[in-house]
Amino acid sequence: MTPGLVALRLAWSRGGLRGPVLIALAALLASAYWETRSQGCGSGHHHAVAGGLQCASIGLFEWMLMVVAMMTPLLVPTINHVWHSSLARRRFDALLALGLGYGVCWALAGMLLMPVAALWGQGWTRAFAVLAASIAWSCSPISQYARNRCHRVRGIHPFGLAADRDSFVQGLAAGAPCVLACWPWMLVPMSVPAGHAVLTLAVTLVLFLERLDEPRKPAWRTAPALTVLRLLSPRWTGAWQPAGQGGIHRRFAALGK
């Protein structure tokens, strides 16, 4: 069982999943709605930066909506960590500081990636090329390194300013590797000419499955989303032996040989 799955199961049993999933869905709906309203700055994201400061800030707003829609489910284990590491009366402050730190990482990434998306433009061929590049990125050792770092949690001071500081730093520590692991995937929904919201949802699912995969040695590997899908499917459970499988299971199996 991967740390991601354990955290998810804990969150599920404590009812801690509903909030993040609702927030993500709300952001997705808002993002889809916004797309139909923001034609003044060009169609959606790709012209946003070219249209002056106002359009750039609208672009950043759209970008952050997309980040909230796609990344909130991925952040569930970290949200849980901060929530349970904080005093009951400080929990919402802590989550706010966490979200701020995490948001800063993605806002900075957005400032770099939105011009890239604008230059790249939209079209099915272009979208397919970005998708292929994203899959290749996910298979790469640097992406694996980043995903390993996504699992890392930090100690949170319980009192005063130190508590907010630690939650904020936890947000940065979760956001930076998250950007590194996911950045090309964010360009996929941005480069399709239509069906932006559907693609956002599909990419969210891929990234979510990647987040559930257990930490492994950084190396070229097949897409982690596929391996996690196989792990979740009852047909494959038991029959499938993951390459990096450790723990007691492997020891028992080794003794049986």
Add this chain to the structure above:
Amino acid sequence: MEDPDYAALDPIFWLHHCNIDRLWAAWLTQKKNKMEYRKAWLRGPARHFEMPGPDGQLHKFTPADTLPGKTLAPTYDDLQIGTGLPPVAASLEEVTGAAPMPAQFTTEEPPPANLVGSNSGKITITGAPATTEVKLQPEVTEAAGLVGEERVFLNLENVRGTAPSARLMIRIGAPSAGAALAEDSSYSVPVALFGLKQATASDGEHGGNGINVAVDITEIAGKLQEEAGASIDQLQVRIEQQAEGEVSPITVDRISIYKQPVG
């Protein structure tokens, strides 16, 4: 036995695990205990437990199979020696046979444990003991004190190190409330960190988060409270490595206190 990669080759590994099962069986003979009975527990993890059978084939099993009366329930000659059970807690038949076990099955979520305080940052335990102050939130000390109708837990969070395993001795006092760190062993708790190095590896199963340890210190906290005669707003925790010769440093990100209502 110290390295998780080879521990199962040591006979003591099997004795140790069998004894843990036995302690659990003894615990199940106590009517006041509540035994988890939700599907997540009964079915076990998504990746099933598998064991090779005498036929050379791998056999799947679930935690539910090991409950009293089920196919893989073990039987015991004695459930008192070393288990802390009062004599004649339950008849052997009740424990081992098909009769319902005295502990109650429950599908209720245990009451949530809440943070009430922690130390202020990472500590490193080398060859010399490390001492740290654990501050408790004012409400705890103003109201019912550290121990009320609740259990008190001391958590060592994100314990990391380079040794395959390590042993720690944790000693707890409250000098600020007049209950200094006592050498008396009833104020200390031993902790074993099995698989420390693997849990520290950033590409390992723990993602480099190390080991988390939760220790029930309700009794110790109660005694300190009694000695202090007043509310305790700060605990002192001293941790030392229990090893002969050279030791490698062990870090603990945070030492915290949680309280959980008795469910």
